[in-house]
Amino acid sequence: MNNNLVETHFEFVNQNQIENQNQNHTLHSKLKIYQVWPGNNRFCCSGKLFTGPDWKTLIVTEFIFNIPFILFIIFTAYPSIKIIHFSIFLVALFLFIAVNLSLLLTSFIEPGIIPRDTYFSGSFQHIPETKPFEFQNNTFELPYCDTCNIYRSPRASHCSICDNCVQKFDHHCGWVGCDLGIRNYRFFFLFLIFVTLSIFFVFVVSILHIIILTKEKTFSEAFVKTLASYLLTIYSLPFSMYLSKLTFFHCYLVSKNLTTREYYRNIYKDIQNPFSKGCCKNWIHLLFSKIPPSKIHLKSFANYNDLFYVSELFLNGGYCGNQIEINQIQEEMSKIQNQLQNPNEEINENDDPKTNLLDKN
């Protein structure tokens, strides 16, 4: 843990007397949590949209899939209505929507971040590196995260790219540009299924299109009309092999209720996985269980501790966000300090009292 952070905070608490400690929690700034977010995530639309730091790779992934698939719809699926069956076109449209929807949901649904503890009591007691946790007659040692100042829940891990602890952390996906955790893994899995089906569909229909037209017309005539299908066949072959391997791997993980991280680290080599409920129940759980609510409240107002924590990150060069400047944070901190020192002073007309006095949520 950053000792400097603890000490400076401790100083502030002492300066403002013990009776101010409770107010310190309830007085809030005008800034919202997403504006002073200490992790590496990115936000837009006033904190409504949330994604990982490498969101640009999501756009690349969208292009890699969408451009060939749109060409497939225009040059292969649509002409195939007459020569194969009308349903070819409908299936293509369904897969196009399903892939894009599941991809966007994966990327924009908060993966299950565990909020950092931005408040320190001022105690200098040594914090144990691990804390024992009993589950299903097994004892786990929950590690303490020095960055988030919390004991991670079982199956959680800290993503060094996003700089957050995530519940049931699977992995940080470069293709999607964010973490996969307890809240968005379902959509990632559906994305894998739909995109794999799409690629096989493109491959099979393109081959059929070539075969049927080559039988009906001369080779040169057929070649001109099926040029897009030839290119799509070449494009879809390596992708179908890569994606089918990845999808089968994740089907295996779902059957065993394992995360990618747990699989590669061989976490349960000495014990039976206590989170597995059996193959069928694991599948039902993945597809139909209720998604737990998010623990982070991006549109709530930041209190003094949130501001103080981020200002320390700024000063120590550890702030990764791009939403706010240090002087804005310090301005809001001094406003709260003024209110603590002069609780009876009238609030400035320009200040919205709600933003200063309301509790979170």
Ligand SMILES: [Zn+2]
């Ligand atoms: Zn990450």
Ligand SMILES: [Zn+2]
């Ligand atoms: Zn952490």
